[in-house]
Amino acid sequence: MLYYGLVFLVVAIIAGVLGFGGIAGASAGIAQVLFFLFLAFLVISLVMNFVRKV
Numbered sequence: 001m002l003y004y005g006l007v008f009l010v011v012a013i014i015a016g017v018l019g020f021g022g023i024a025g026a027s028a029g030i031a032q033v034l035f036f037l038f039l040a041f042l043v044i045s046l047v048m049n050f051v052r053k054v
Helices: 002-018 021-053
Strands: none
Touching: 002 021
16 A cells, blocks of 8 residues: 555656646645555554554
8 A cells, every 4th residue: 555655646746747737636635645544554553563462
């Protein structure tokens, strides 16, 4: 999932440089959602690991 977030981020940067505002905005939005989703899964994983050890 992190891979897809990075892919959409790169697509957004390239589209922004080339002047495709709509595509850049959509790709940046998708990358942002995937980033926060990945961050939430990381926090859940850390909490579950901590609970399992106790």
